[in-house]
Amino acid sequence: MSLLEEYEIGCPSCGELVTVVIDKSILQQEYTEDCFVCCRPMIISVNLNNEYNEVSCFSEVEIP
Numbered sequence: 001m002s003l004l005e006e007y008e009i010g011c012p013s014c015g016e017l018v019t020v021v022i023d024k025s026i027l028q029q030e031y032t033e034d035c036f037v038c039c040r041p042m043i044i045s046v047n048l049n050n051e052y053n054e055v056s057c058f059s060e061v062e063i064p
Contacts, residue, residue, distance in 0.1 A: 012059040014038040022046055022055060032060075 003025045008017050016037040023029070027048045032041050040059065047054040 007055050009042075009044070009055065009057045011035040011038060011040070012042055012057055013040040020044055020055075024048060 003023060005022050005024055006019050007022055008019050010017055013035060014037055016035065018036050020033060026046070028046065030043060030045045032043050034041055042057050042059055045054075045056045045058075
């Protein structure tokens with residue numbers, strides 16, 4: 001069983017699907033990663049603490 005897993009998420013700025021690697025050994029984490037397409041920062045939030053593994057993504061500043 002691998003502790004690293006790839007997830008596809010949509011960039012909150014440009015909407016492009018990007019692949020991020022999640023370290024499943026850390027049950028709750030939040031970190032910033034730049035989008036590989038538009039280079040804007042996106043905050044990735046991971047919660048593996050309950051039965052519903054949740055990976056979400058949002059930007060620091062909402063872009064209209």
